[in-house]
Amino acid sequence: MAYVPLADQDNEADLHHPHSWVTKYVWSQDHKVIAIQYGGTAILVGIAALMLSLLMRMQLGFPETFDLIDPNAYYQSVTMHGMIMVVYMLTALLLGGFGNYMVPLMIGARDMVFPFLNMLSFWFYLASVLILMASFLVGGGPTGAGWTLYPPQATLAGTPGHDMGIILMLMSLAVFVVAFTMGGLNYVTTILQNRARGMTLMRMPLTVWGIFVATVLGLFAFPALLVSVIMMTFDTLLGTSFFMPAIIESGTALDHNGGSPVLFQHLFWFFGHPEVYIVALPAFGLVSDVLSTHARKNIFGYRMMVWAIIAIGGLSFIVWAHHMYVSGMNPYFGFFFATTTLIIAVPTALKVYNWVLTLWEGDIRLNAPMYFAIGFIFTFIHGGLTGLFLGNVVIDLPLSDTYFVVAHFHMVMGVSPVLVIFASLYHWYPKMSGRMYHEGLAKLHFWITFLGTYAIYLPMHYLGFLGVPRRYYALGQTDFIPESAQDLNAGITIAALIVGSAQILFFINILWSLRNGKKAESNPWGAASLEWQTPDTPPIHGNWGKELPTVYRWAYDYSVPGAKEDFIPQNMADADVEMESKSD
Amino acid sequence: MMSESVVDGVPSGVTGLVEDWASDKQAYNVPWGKAMMWIFLVSDTFIFTCFLTGYLNVRLTTTEPWPLQTEIFALTLFGQSVPLVLIAIMTFILITSSGSMALAVNFGYRRDKTKTFWLMVATALLGASFVGMQAFEWTKLIQEGVRPWANPFGAAQFGSVFFMVTGFHGLHVTGGVIYLLVVANKIRKGHYDKKGFEIVEIAGLYWHFVDLVWVFIFAFFYLL
Numbered sequence: 048m049a050y051v052p053l054a055d056q057d058n059e060a061d062l063h064h065p066h067s068w069v070t071k072y073v074w075s076q077d078h079k080v081i082a083i084q085y086g087g088t089a090i091l092v093g094i095a096a097l098m099l100s101l102l103m104r105m106q107l108g109f110p111e112t113f114d115l116i117d118p119n120a121y122y123q124s125v126t127m128h129g130m131i132m133v134v135y136m137l138t139a140l141l142l143g144g145f146g147n148y149m150v151p152l153m154i155g156a157r158d159m160v161f162p163f164l165n166m167l168s169f170w171f172y173l174a175s176v177l178i179l180m181a182s183f184l185v186g187g188g189p190t191g192a193g194w195t196l197y198p199p200q201a202t203l204a205g206t207p208g209h210d211m212g213i214i215l216m217l218m219s220l221a222v223f224v225v226a227f228t229m230g231g232l233n234y235v236t237t238i239l240q241n242r243a244r245g246m247t248l249m250r251m252p253l254t255v256w257g258i259f260v261a262t263v264l265g266l267f268a269f270p271a272l273l274v275s276v277i278m279m280t281f282d283t284l285l286g287t288s289f290f291m292p293a294i295i296e297s298g299t300a301l302d303h304n305g306g307s308p309v310l311f312q313h314l315f316w317f318f319g320h321p322e323v324y325i326v327a328l329p330a331f332g333l334v335s336d337v338l339s340t341h342a343r344k345n346i347f348g349y350r351m352m353v354w355a356i357i358a359i360g361g362l363s364f365i366v367w368a369h370h371m372y373v374s375g376m377n378p379y380f381g382f383f384f385a386t387t388t389l390i391i392a393v394p395t396a397l398k399v400y401n402w403v404l405t406l407w408e409g410d411i412r413l414n415a416p417m418y419f420a421i422g423f424i425f426t427f428i429h430g431g432l433t434g435l436f437l438g439n440v441v442i443d444l445p446l447s448d449t450y451f452v453v454a455h456f457h458m459v460m461g462v463s464p465v466l467v468i469f470a471s472l473y474h475w476y477p478k479m480s481g482r483m484y485h486e487g488l489a490k491l492h493f494w495i496t497f498l499g500t501y502a503i504y505l506p507m508h509y510l511g512f513l514g515v516p517r518r519y520y521a522l523g524q525t526d527f528i529p530e531s532a533q534d535l536n537a538g539i540t541i542a543a544l545i546v547g548s549a550q551i552l553f554f555i556n557i558l559w560s561l562r563n564g565k566k567a568e569s570n571p572w573g574a575a576s577l578e579w580q581t582p583d584t585p586p587i588h589g590n591w592g593k594e595l596p597t598v599y600r601w602a603y604d605y606s607v608p609g610a611k612e613d614f615i616p617q618n619m620a621d622a623d624v625e626m627e628s629k630s631d
Numbered sequence: 632m633m634s635e636s637v638v639d640g641v642p643s644g645v646t647g648l649v650e651d652w653a654s655d656k657q658a659y660n661v662p663w664g665k666a667m668m669w670i671f672l673v674s675d676t677f678i679f680t681c682f683l684t685g686y687l688n689v690r691l692t693t694t695e696p697w698p699l700q701t702e703i704f705a706l707t708l709f710g711q712s713v714p715l716v717l718i719a720i721m722t723f724i725l726i727t728s729s730g731s732m733a734l735a736v737n738f739g740y741r742r743d744k745t746k747t748f749w750l751m752v753a754t755a756l757l758g759a760s761f762v763g764m765q766a767f768e769w770t771k772l773i774q775e776g777v778r779p780w781a782n783p784f785g786a787a788q789f790g791s792v793f794f795m796v797t798g799f800h801g802l803h804v805t806g807g808v809i810y811l812l813v814v815a816n817k818i819r820k821g822h823y824d825k826k827g828f829e830i831v832e833i834a835g836l837y838w839h840f841v842d843l844v845w846v847f848i849f850a851f852f853y854l855l
Binding site for chain 1: 695
């Protein structure tokens with residue numbers, strides 16, 4: 048007897064729809080509701096992290112002006128800003144949010160294969176966020192160890208939050224890993240096992256490919272974080288010495304002996320580097336779909352794009368020590384990791400070429416999502432090129448720990464994914480809410496954000512060349528840094544404050560449009576992929592009504608020669624495609 | 632339009648494999664639960680690999696000598712010190728439990744509910760006795776003064792790694808025992824009569840994995 052899992056059952060009558068408000072919107076097992084819960088939480092903590100970065104900028108731009116930012120508060124802001132943005136905002140929003148919303152809709156499934164586990168995933172994520180936020184309330188405040196949490200300093204008395212703050216941070220990360228694993232198992236299994244009839248792997252939209260490979264990376268990379276978190280917790284609470292060498296602190300020898308701080312760095316970056324691609328790959332996928340839809344052209348080199356995603360995913364596991372050139376590891380490692388780092392630039396550059404070639408001779412519709420998508424190509428090229436500098440050992444050594452590094456990673460994995468997130472939120476807003484957003488406001492939001500990020504990060508490269516070190520609370524009097532660097536810092540701060548407050552435009556836009564936006568048609572952009580072909584907008588529980596869709600083509604049939612419409616939906620059979628009459 | 636063309640220069644067997652894997656539904660008819668368990672186990676493999684790599688690393692960096700396992704893990708039987716005897720029995724029991732689990736999977740697919748139930752219970756009991764012996768080993772070492780932060784035999788990291796790695800594995804075995812009992816009980820109640828008995832194999836995958844991990848811990852920590 049063939050075994051038909053619940054998620055595979057075609058018949059709508061077999062679905063159990065939730066009846067009460069609580070099971071519909073709170074303890075919901077519907078992937079779309081979970082996605083919005085995930086995304087909403089991620090955006091809220093993202094705002095908190097944005098506030099922290101503005102506090103830091105105020106201190107850097109105008110030192111000795113604001114009383115509330117003392118050195119401890121500054122380091123705590125640096126740490127929490129970094130950790131929240133990378134893990135609790137970007138990862139959660141791209142995989143928990145977009146992963147949950149897009150995967151079942153794009154592959155033509157009714158839901159994830161294991162909805163209950165999916166629901167648990169969100170509640171564990173929420174718990175991890177609450178634990179993290181609790182560290183703001185405990186004595187000593189949150190940890191100020193820097194987002195990389197390097198031991199031994201993370202747990203030594205000189206670091207703010209060395210008692211409770213670091214423990215809460217480690218606990219929160221452990222819970223997050225559990226949450227991610229539960230969600231990630233669902234995404235991967237759903238994509239492998241639960242695709243609609245005709246949806247072969249090579250017909251999936253690139254969004255699904257990006258989310259798929261990123262989730263696999265997460266499932267293999269987060270274990271390293273979990274293990275380093277467990278070991279560090281033991282070091283702190285039980286007095287073990289995994290990461291702690293013999294240390295003399297204020298004249299007294301600590302009870303630690305024989306541990307290896309570099310081991311932590313290896314474990315952390317074995318997670319940390321794939322983490323960059325856990326954030327980047329879903330963004331690559333989403334932006335490919337937005338570009339292709341608004342350029343009314345198929346994505347250039349689809350197969351190449353898929354293999355590039357897979358190659359980047361594989362390579363991302365053997366480049367981690369390029370974060371550690373100055374850690375004192377064996378110099379031969381630097382040679383190896385510099386080589387792999389430059390190799391990973393090849394598939395990445397290939398993707399950029401393909402995005403540009405997708406635009407080439409396209410029938411480009413300059414809607415707001417397209418603005419953000421094209422903006423992403425700029426910022427990503429920019430951040431990618433500076434990555435080539437930092438990937439080489441000899442060039443990295445003088446630039447390491449300067450603002451050049453800060454500028455690089457903010458361009459490549461801060462601004463770029465965020466631009467894609469905005470592009471995607473505007474692009475799919477009509478499907479998620481059933482309303483159109485306000486176009487003018489969205490474009491204003493784009494220009495301030497896009498130009499503003501350049502005003503912030505371009506000067507930072509220059510500060511880096513001057514040798515201005517990162518992580519410093521205040522520069523003070525330093526011979527090799529000219530006084531004009533302070534003016535530059537003040538300028539960056541003003542730009543950051545403007546960009547930060549301009550994000551209000553986005554929230555006004557989506558909240559206002561929820562009520563007052565124009566009613567959206569089911570497929571306002573004329574997109575070919577499956578999520579736009581749902582019978583209801585926004586899609587209801589079960590997604591597809593009575594019958595699951597059947598897929599006849601890939602997701603990029605735009606401007607097909609001879610066809611009457613400039614797009615052919617994935618679920619339209621060849622026989623149903625209206626052709627232009629051949630009379631002329 | 633996308634063509635499913637055969638790529639030039641690639642042997643047809645390879646393209647056939649790729650197309651099978653890429654086909655629209657379940658080419659190999661793997662139930663999603665089994666696929667999910669496999670993916671989880673690969674992820675869990677990374678956890679144990681990181682633990683063991685970390686262990687090998689601190690064993691190299693620690694400045695004090697590593698204790699001799701043949702002496703620490705010895706039991707005095709009939710007035711003679713026998714090295715590694717307890718751990719040998721534990722390993723034997725865990726491997727035996729994999730055998731009974733494999734039989735349970737077999738009888739599950741034959742829909743012999745009684746035998747499946749009792750074999751799973753036997754597996755769980757063997758697992759529980761493993762955990763019990765581990766508790767005995769922990770107690771003995773703790774009485775001898777081994778602590779996570781220090782021990783009288785040499786490098787402090789010995790105790791740290793011992794409690795962390797065997798503890799984490801012991802939690803996996805304990806979880807597995809509970810999982811097996813829950814599934815066995817559901818089988819007895821006829822919960823899977825309609826759905827099919829893949830669940831036995833899925834539980835079995837987890838159990839064999841925990842067993843396999845033990846082999847590596849045994850080799851790297853007790854023998855090396």
